[in-house]
Amino acid sequence: MVESIKNVAVIGAGTMGQGIAQLCALAGYPVMLYDTQPDITKTALAAVRKNLETAVEKGKLSATQKDEALARITAVGDFRQLQVDVAIEAVVEKLEVKQMIVSELEKLNAIDCIIVSNTSSFPITQIASVLKHKSRFAGLHFFNPAPVMKLVEVIRGAATNDHTARVLTAFAESIGKIPVMALDSPGFIVNRVARLFYVEALKIVEDGVSDFKTVDQLLKVSGFKMGPFQLMDLIGVDTNFAVTTSMYNAFHQEPKFRPSRLQQQKVDAGHHGKKSGKGFYEYSDSPQ
Ligand code: NAI
Numbered sequence: 703m704v705e706s707i708k709n710v711a712v713i714g715a716g717t718m719g720q721g722i723a724q725l726c727a728l729a730g731y732p733v734m735l736y737d738t739q740p741d742i743t744k745t746a747l748a749a750v751r752k753n754l755e756t757a758v759e760k761g762k763l764s765a766t767q768k769d770e771a772l773a774r775i776t777a778v779g780d781f782r783q784l785q786v787d788v789a790i791e792a793v794v795e796k797l798e799v800k801q802m803i804v805s806e807l808e809k810l811n812a813i814d815c816i817i818v819s820n821t822s823s824f825p826i827t828q829i830a831s832v833l834k835h836k837s838r839f840a841g842l843h844f845f846n847p848a849p850v851m852k853l854v855e856v857i858r859g860a861a862t863n864d865h866t867a868r869v870l871t872a873f874a875e876s877i878g879k880i881p882v883m884a885l886d887s888p889g890f891i892v893n894r895v896a897r898l899f900y901v902e903a904l905k906i907v908e909d910g911v912s913d914f915k916t917v918d919q920l921l922k923v924s925g926f927k928m929g930p931f932q933l934m935d936l937i938g939v940d941t942n943f944a945v946t947t948s949m950y951n952a953f954h955q956e957p958k959f960r961p962s963r964l965q966q967q968k969v970d971a972g973h974h975g976k977k978s979g980k981g982f983y984e985y986s987d988s989p990q
Contacts, residue, residue, distance in 0.1 A: 705869070706787075706869065706872065706873075707731065707787045707788045707816070707869065707873045707876070708731070708732075708787050709731060709732045709733075709734075709786045709787055709788075710726045710731045710732070710733045710734070710786055710787070710788050710789075710790065711733070711734045711735075711736065711784040711785075711786040711788070711789040711790065711807075712726070712733060712734070712735050712736070712790050712792060713736050713737075713784065713789065713790065713791050713792065713793060713803055713807070714736075714737060714791065714792040714793035714794070715735050715736070715737035715742050715743045715745075715746035715777075716737070716742065716746075716792070716793075716794075716938075716977070717846060717937070717938055717941070717977055718792040718820055718844060718846060718848055719735065719737065719746065719790075719792040719793075720735075720746035720747075720749050720750055721844070721846065721847050721848030721849050722790055722792060722820070722844055722848045723735045723746070723750065723775050724750045724753060724754070724771070724775075724848070724849050725848055725849040725877055725878070726877055727750075727771040727772070727774040727775045728754075728763075728767070728771045728849070728877075729876060729877040729878065730774070731774065731877075732774050732776070733774055733775045733776070734776050734778045734783060734784055734786065735747070735775055735776065735777050735778065736777075736778050736779075736781060736783075736784055740777075740779055743777040743779075744777070746777075747772075747775065747777055750772065750775065751772060753849070754768040754771060754772065755768065781806065781810075782810060784807065784810060784811075785810055785811055785812075785815075786811070786815060787815060787816065788815070788816045788817075788818065788870075788873065789807045789811065789815060789816075789817050789818070790818050790819075790820060790842060791803050791804055791807070791817070791818065791819045791820060791821075792820040794941075794944070795821065795822060795823065795824070795941055795944035795945055795948060796944070797824050797828070797829070797948075800819055800821060800824065800829050801829055801831075801832045804817050804819065804829060804830070804832065804833060804839065805832045805833060808833050808834060808835065813835055813838070814838065815838065816838050816839075816840070816866055816869060816870065817833075817838060817839050818839070818840050818841060818842040818870065819839075819840075819841055819842070820841075820842060820843060820844055821841060821843070822843065822889070822893050822941070822945045822948075823888055823889050823893060823944075823945045823948040823949050823952070824888070824948060824952075825859070825886050825887060825888055825952070826839070826840060826841040826857045826858070826859035826862070826886045827859040827860045827861070827886050829859075830859045830861060830862075836859065836861035836862070837861050837862060837863040837865075837866060838862075838863070838866050839859060839861075839862060839866070840856065840857060840858055840859060840862045840866050840867060840870055841855065841856070841857030841858075841859070841884075841886070841890070842854060842855075842856060842857075842870055842874065843855035843856075843857060843884075843890060843892075844879075845892070846936060846937055847936075852878075852879060852880045853879070853880055853882060853892070854874045854879040854880065854881050854882070855881075855882055855883075855884040855890050855891060855892065856870050856871055856874060856881045856882065856883050856884065857883075857884050857885070857886050857890055858883070858885075858886060859886050860886065867883070871883075888948065888949050888952035888953060889945070889949045889952075893945060893949070894949070897945075897946060897949055897958075897959055898958060899930050899933075900930050900933075900934060900942060900946065901946060901958065901959060901960065901961075901962065903917050903921075903929075903930035903931065904930075904962035904964055904965055905962065907964060908962060908963065908964050914929075914931040914982050915931075917929060917930065917931065918930065918931050918932050931981075931982040931983070932982075932983070934965070934975060934981065934982065935975035935976050935981035935982055935983055935985075936975065936976055937975065938974050938975050938976075938977055939965060939968045939969055939973060939974050939975045939981045939982075940969045940974045940975075942965070943961060943962075943965045943966060943968075943969050946959060946961045946962075946965070947961045968981060968982070
């Protein structure tokens with residue numbers, strides 16, 4: 703079994719994939735970054751470059767550290783190149799896509815490669831059901847923005863072995879995170895608690911009790927760093943909606959997790975938040 707991680711693959715170069723690639727590269731790991739859409743990988747690399755340049759301007763990073771980190775990230779256009787010690791899946795929140803990716807990764811990689819999912823909601827045991835060697839699969843749930851947020855949930859599926867959990871915990875620490883073990887259940891810990899924050903805020907607006915800007919303002923004044931609508935735009939309205947829908951189904955149509963029609967409408971309209979240039983708010987500096 704892999705005793706420690708020496709190189710990393712990140713599959714999916716969207717909001718989370720690019721952040722995870724950035725933080726692993728900064729911590730000294732060679733990273734292979736793959737997305738089905740090469741344009742997205744290019745945009746991701748440009749975003750990482752911009753973030754690191756800003757960090758240099760602010761004096762948080764030297765120009766050499768920036769250049770070395772950028773040189774550690776390789777955009778790969780061929781899935782078969784993804785042979786590494788740990789493969790981090792960060793693709794869209796769709797069970798069948800995640801299962802397809804992890805079983806392909808399993809076929810490509812040596813038996814001791816650790817495969818993890820950054821899923822926000824699907825039980826790790828359920829994703830792993832398609833794998834032959836389930837003991838080396840686990841959840842490694844980063845938070846957004848990945849380079850900034852300290853917490854990482856390490857989730858053991860029913861078949862994940864001690865060794866995998868131990869190596870992942872050490873890996874998370876090596877990239878400057880605080881790993882916390884979470885039991886395997888839909889949404890794990892943070893997303894299960896946070897779900898009600900979004901669902902109730904959306905309901906308040908749908909019921910005409912208030913408008914989204916006022917809800918955001920009130921919650922910020924009362925001590926939250928960001929309001930729920932700002933946060934949904936940052937996370938991705940589509941991703942947030944997929945997570946709520948997945949948890950609603952996983953808990954057998956539990957009413958407290960019922961997805962919002964307002965949010966569904968935003969998704970259908972392509973108003974996916976910061977990443978699409980428009981969500982609840984408009985963003986002039988984001989790609990349309
Ligand atoms: P995103 O929509 O920004 O990016 C997903 C990427 O996956 C896209 O670039 C897409 O082209 C790519 N993709 C889709 N199918 C693929 C395939 N077969 N092979 C390779 N790439 C493929 O989504 P985001 O927000 O980055 O979410 C990714 C995962 O991370 C999801 O499971 C989500 O639940 C989880 N997550 C998201 C957080 C957030 O705040 N956005 C926070 C923590 C976890």
